[in-house]
Amino acid sequence: MARVVLGVAGGIAAYKACSLLRLLTENGHDVTVVPTAAALRFVGAPTWEALSGHPVSTQVWDDVAEVPHVRLGQAADLVVVAPATADLLARAAAGLADDLLSSTLLTARCPVVMAPAMHTEMWGHAATRANVATLAARGVTIVPPASGRLTGADSGPGRLPEPEDLYAVCERLLAGDRREAEDRREAGPLAGRSVVVTAGGTREPLDPVRFLGNRSSGKQGFALAAVAAARGADVLLISANTSLPAPPGVTVVPGDTALEMRDGVLSAGKAADVVVMAAAVADFRPREYATEKIKKTYGDGADGGRGAEAAPTIELVRNPDILAELVAARGDDASPVVVGFAAETGDAHGTVLEHGRAKLERKGCDLLVVNEVGAGKAFGQDTNTVTILRQGSSHTVEAGPASKEAIAAAVWDAVQDIL
Ligand code: CTP
Numbered sequence: 001m002a003r004v005v006l007g008v009a010g011g012i013a014a015y016k017a018c019s020l021l022r023l024l025t026e027n028g029h030d031v032t033v034v035p036t037a038a039a040l041r042f043v044g045a046p047t048w049e050a051l052s053g054h055p056v057s058t059q060v061w062d063d064v065a066e067v068p069h070v071r072l073g074q075a076a077d078l079v080v081v082a083p084a085t086a087d088l089l090a091r092a093a094a095g096l097a098d099d100l101l102s103s104t105l106l107t108a109r110c111p112v113v114m115a116p117a118m119h120t121e122m123w124g125h126a127a128t129r130a131n132v133a134t135l136a137a138r139g140v141t142i143v144p145p146a147s148g149r150l151t152g153a154d155s156g157p158g159r160l161p162e163p164e165d166l167y168a169v170c171e172r173l174l175a176g177d178r179r180e181a182e183d184r185r186e187a188g189p190l191a192g193r194s195v196v197v198t199a200g201g202t203r204e205p206l207d208p209v210r211f212l213g214n215r216s217s218g219k220q221g222f223a224l225a226a227v228a229a230a231r232g233a234d235v236l237l238i239s240a241n242t243s244l245p246a247p248p249g250v251t252v253v254p255g256d257t258a259l260e261m262r263d264g265v266l267s268a269g270k271a272a273d274v275v276v277m278a279a280a281v282a283d284f285r286p287r288e289y290a291t292e293k294i295k296k297t298y299g300d301g302a303d304g305g306r307g308a309e310a311a312p313t314i315e316l317v318r319n320p321d322i323l324a325e326l327v328a329a330r331g332d333d334a335s336p337v338v339v340g341f342a343a344e345t346g347d348a349h350g351t352v353l354e355h356g357r358a359k360l361e362r363k364g365c366d367l368l369v370v371n372e373v374g375a376g377k378a379f380g381q382d383t384n385t386v387t388i389l390r391q392g393s394s395h396t397v398e399a400g401p402a403s404k405e406a407i408a409a410a411v412w413d414a415v416q417d418i419l
Pocket of ligand 1: 258277278279280281282283319320321322323324339340341342343
């Protein structure tokens with residue numbers, strides 16, 4: 001199964017893209033359709049939504065919290081634009097990002113296919129020719145239009161090729177990409193290694209609508225999983241409350257509370273070569289889970305007249321320390337290699353690094369990745385700065401400020417040293 005973005009520009013041939021969409025979904029691909037506003041004048045959103053099973057949007061202002069203008073392109077294994085109008089080709093060649101499709105084209109790092117369709121005069125115009133040449137030079141696969149009857153009475157080159165032919169091009173590119181990824185993985189430094197990564201922040205339920213949680217976005221954990229997979233490892237990612245797309249080649253399973261995450265980590269950790277605990281696991285959970293929503297009027301009438309001021313006291317209990325349990329469960333071979341993360345703030349008792357060193361001793365893991373947190377640092381950001389501490393060594397590795405992928409690469413370099 002591949003993640004495909006089907007871009008549809010505003011031309012009469014948009015109706016043929018419906019057949020291409022069916023071919024892609026019937027063959028097991030997960031397709032998100034991104035029409036331009038003009039395309040919706042030819043084929044409406046309900047058709048795309050029904051055929052793809054996903055909501056459809058043309059512009060970047062819907063679901064902003066999910067950052068679709070970046071996410072769709074980043075997560076795609078293939079982007080195919082059919083039909084690509086003269087206007088769409090011009091905007092793509094110029095690198096414009098004024099709607100969801102053009103933004104997706106700018107963020108896509110996967111193969112991109114464009115199937116131009118337009119009147120013969122537009123296709124033959126020097127501007128269109130130059131735009132097509134620019135896109136082809138950047139690696140876009142251009143499927144040239146077929147000749148034949150166009151809209152109206154005229155005929156000539158400009159027709160969208162048949163959906164079956166476009167589908168065959170898509171499959172060829174996906175297969176090539178898969179082969180390339182496999183070659184890379186087989187040769188990678190973590191080839192044959194099995195790793196478990198945790199990501200996100202656990203939520204400890206209080207009642208059916210409330211929880212105790214934290215601000216971890218999961219980005220660093222997802223980057224660790226993606227880099228390990230790219231280096232050839234078999235990766236299981238146990239994710240707590242994230243909505244990030246699964247990195248290529250990574251199996252993602254949920255572990256939303258500390259107890260669920262513990263079950264997942266301890267069972268998968270037994271057979272793993274490496275476990276990286278990047279998740280922010282809650283140290284405490286509410287002792288009681290209220291099966292019905294706790295009402296604001298809690299306690300009224302039973303509080304000797306405190307009335308409007310009455311509020312429940314929430315009693316907490318300690319969660320198990322997954323990292324410490326994992327270390328304690330290891331045999332003489334000290335496998336798996338265990339990596340902890342520590343988000344620290346300096347205080348009157350010590351600096352960030354002093355707290356990190358003490359934590360490394362206390363937890364007994366092999367590596368501790370320490371980052372300073374606080375206003376605007378680490379949580380939800382795309383960059384990070386860390387110090388990697390190693391058990392039994394005074395040697396430290398500083399990484400960043402850099403992307404979370406670059407930080408992940410530094411962490412795996414340190415793990416590879418131990419392996
Ligand atoms: N961790 C864990 N289980 C917990 C809490 C934390 O496995 N119940 C892991 C985290 O995933 C992280 C590391 O332990 O890799 C350090 O987490 P942190 O919360 O900084 O450690 P604590 O021991 O809880 O220390 P502190 O008192 O500073 O919160």
